[in-house]
Amino acid sequence: MSHGRSSDNKPPKRFPLPLDKVASPSGGPRGRAGPVVQREVLRPQAHLHQIEQDRRRHTVPQGVGLDSMPVRLRMVERLRADGITHTAVLEAFARMPRHLFVDTALVNQAYEDTSLPIGLGQTISKPSVVGTMLQLLCARPGLTLPHVDPARPLGACLEVGTGCGYQAALLSLLARHVVSIERLRDLHLKARSNLDVIRQHVPAWQDVRLVYGDGMVGHPPQAPYDTIIAAAGGSALPQAWLDQLAPGGRLIAPMEDSRGQGQVLTVVDRLPDGSLQHTRAGAVLFVPLKSGIT
Template identity: 70%
Template sequence: MSSAPSGNKPRRFPLRLDQVAATPARPTSPRELLRPQAPLEHAARDRRQQSTPQGLGMDSRAVQRRMVERLYADGIRHQRLLEAFSAIPRHWFVDSALVNQAYEDTSLPIGLGQTISKPSVIGSMIELLCVRPGLTPETVHPLGHCLDIGTGCGYQAALLSVLSRRVVSVERLRDLHLKARANLDRLRRDMPHWQDVRLVYGDGMLGHPPNAPYDTIIAAAGGAAVPQPWIEQLAPGGRLVAPMEDPRTGHQVLTIIDRLPNGQLQQAVAGQVLFVPLKSGTT
């Protein structure tokens, strides 16, 4: 047992309340709050954001607008066509590793030895279809019923749909057909008023007889001659634009074939191009 305190020696502990002196609070500097570790999905999201190429985030519309301005400067004048290039996001149709080049005027690989064509080349070909005889600049759907040979990643088909009453697009490579379907599904989700495209897995050299005739036909591959089924499926007053080999030089040139209202054919060329070879069959 402890002994009681002796004399007048003050008690050290515990102190009574009246013995406690108030002390001024010491100023404290702000400190950064410690956070718990972010969930794994947040970390994955951060990694994706860090790997996104610069220039296609918040300002992707500005980058796309500059592409359209270049097309205009290069001579594309059809207003509805320029509106199509403004409406369809090209970076949705290229691989993520190439997305920062999506709005450059360059062709890009899309797999299986195929490419997405330069915007300027696509624009030139589509404009040739839009200015065929008998149309005015105010025509809402200048391409009418359109057949697209070689769907690829689906970008050209998406552009065509803005200018057409109906688009049928044929692809012979199954993996690309499926890739285009996935890309166009995104347009359906994110652009509710976008007009759908009918995608066909088949031999493009045969065209697509069930929906013939077509007011316009465009091809993204070139051969030695225009396949006869394409000509047979071209409607009177219709126009076909395709890269074909010039027998005199061996180079590819844009070939324009018009079927006149009386059924006769008229052919012209519009400059040298370079497209992947036109092949038959499916794979």
């Protein structure tokens, strides 16, 4: 005696369905019983070239348009509204992609007028502050000297405090050559890596000489400098900086206010007779100036 179902009493087969029972997107059966509808072929895996495109799209933040000129131009227009009017300075900001110098987690803020952390207690300065300092350097008294190239108004430039390398990259578009010193080894290496990337993105970009060392002593081997810019401030300007400033040159650095009210941007000009002239250019906030290397 059989305990199973007879073949006449088998339940209807549910899966797999025969082709004439598969519903079409229009709701009707497929095949002879209904219209034949073209359907998109669904693939369980993407092609290798599509996988590579997706990887690149997620590696480079193109989704927010940070690699486009219009984004940088909007920043330039804000700088212009804030009083940065020097044509060469604005062109430098338009050419240099700031988002390539900031950490991935902060990349959406790259073109806002804000300082951003770059590690080791350091920051990349606000574009408006950098623009103000560059514009002041471009107005140095020695611009009328015969050897000055109008396209490179900063001449021989020394930067103290490389950080992530963004300001050094801007300086390179305005100077004949740039020496940039960083006392923190990890930041020195980060700047070197960032500038390697910039070589691939900015046509005819002039290289920067990066030095790992104590910025307070400047860099005597390539002195004197037509322009000196510091990204850290102390209670006094190091004598080495003043000694390495060329006639007609200009030095810009934050200094602690003598009245104990934070920092003030200080401008020092070396006049043709060799004397130094000090002026102030507004309140700022930079990291403290320190000696030595680490």
